[in-house]
Amino acid sequence: MAQTAQDAVAEIVRKDTWTAEDHAELLKRLFETTDAPRKFKDMLAAMESANPDARGAAALKIGVARYMVGRFGAALEALGNAADSKDRRFFAGLCHKQLRQYGKAAEEFRKAAEKGGEADAVEAQLVEVMALGGDLDAAEKALAALAKRAGDTADALHLRGLIAELRGFTEEAGEAYEKAHALDPNHAGAAFRLAYHYDLHGDEQAAVELYKECVKHPPVHANALLNLAVLYEDMGRYEQAAKCLRHILATNPAHERARLFLRDAEASKTMYYDEDQARRMARRSAVLDIPVTDFELSVRARNCLKKMNIYTLGDLVRTSETELLAYKNFGETSLTEIRAMLAAKGLHLGQALEEGSELSGLPSQPPPPPINEGILATPIEHVELPVRARRALESLKVETLGDLIAKTEAELLACRNFGQTSLNEVRQRLAEYGLSLREP
DSSP states (O other), X not given: OOOOHHHHHHHHHTSSSOOHHHHHHHHHHHTTSSSHHHHHHHHHHHHHHHOTTOOHHHHHHHHHHHHHTTOHHHHHHHHTTSOOOHHHHHHHHHHHHHTTOHHHHHHHHHHHHHTTOOHHHHHHHXXXXXXXXXXXXXXXXXXXXHHHHHOSOHHHHHHHHHHHHHTTOHHHXXXXXXXXXXXXXXXXXXXXXXXXXXXXXXXXXHHHHHHHHHHSSSSOOHHHHHHHHHHHHHTTOHHHHHHHHHHHHHHOTTOHHXXXXXXXXXXXXXXXXXXXXXXXXXXXXXXXXXXXXXXXXXXXXXXXXXXXXXXXXXXXXXXXXXXXXXXXXXXXXXXXXXXXXXXXXXXXXTHHHHHGGGGTTSOSSOOOOOSOHHHHTOXXXXXXXXXXXXXXXXXXXXXXXXXXXXXXXXXXXXSTTOOHHHHHHHHHHHHHTTOOOOOO
8 A cells, every 4th residue: 555645754753863865755745745834843843842952863853844844043053963964064054045144055065065965956055055145157157067967957947047037137037937837846946936026027816826835835935925925915815914924923933024014914904994085185185285386476475485484285274374464574465365375276274273183294394305316316126125015105106215205104104005014114225325204
């Protein structure tokens, strides 16, 4: 009788230690089972309970298991207590790669090769960390040697796509990822990069399906879960977004971005968004931003307004008739002009004081003149922002940093799916340019 996937997994788990080959077989078998991440998490908990101070072979096994659930720092701690071997070095390299410590990862992979690690697998990892670390020429040269020796494997095609992507050849990258995925649908790296490619090019449904494939089985793919959560939230599927984020936190409670995103997703579930009210406020804001110089006013009225730092209709509706008349040289004639001008737009003096919060997000004076026009002309697409924030800014027609700093925090937060996490990201990026959002 053929061995079932569940029996095969149990047999591997019973081993005293694991090798890279056991890991590959375990992944293969877990792909054949349902609810694999939960089952594997339970297995790890049992291992840790049975070996509270694991050393040697047990430490290697626990280190590999922690890597598979995405606890990379904890995995390195366990691997540090294992005997030095090609498997310990290989998995340490994988953990450093996930932590973006590419120099350390390359060092570990080279030591794995010295200790007899499988040549093609180790070389593929070396090519990847060289590329991710920015040494694209060396990565391309090493990939050519690997492809000559092993042929067009899924690994080689995935790496070809990665190098093309990092060089800015996105179409070429997409084609390579598609070929790699077709050759091996279970290749997690190719599936994730292809999903991300679709995500960036607006094919959200295809991206969702591929991200879902990435997260079905160990190792836990935190980046795929984060990106999937963002897509679900953009679609208004807040509970599914929260589920993805809770999945990350179940294995790594210290994951800061997952915690922040989960707060946003949970808040979005109870957030009421009134599109009609948003449109009305946007129209009102546009009217109140009209400069008073766009209207025909007497020289006296115009000069008085300028000296009082009143530049827009918004400034006027924050000012009472008493305040205007108290200003030197501002008389009833000028007041009559102002009343008529505002009435033509359905407004009146002191209106903001009466309506309170509805107009509170508008500027009491114009923003200060830009210091550096070159910086303000920087396209938003050149600014490092998360997908959620970028899409919200696109919906607001924000194309440059200059457009962005003309917005208030309230205007950004009023945009659908733009939460406190996105606002914090925007503030941080602007601060790097010495800029900030417009003050209300």
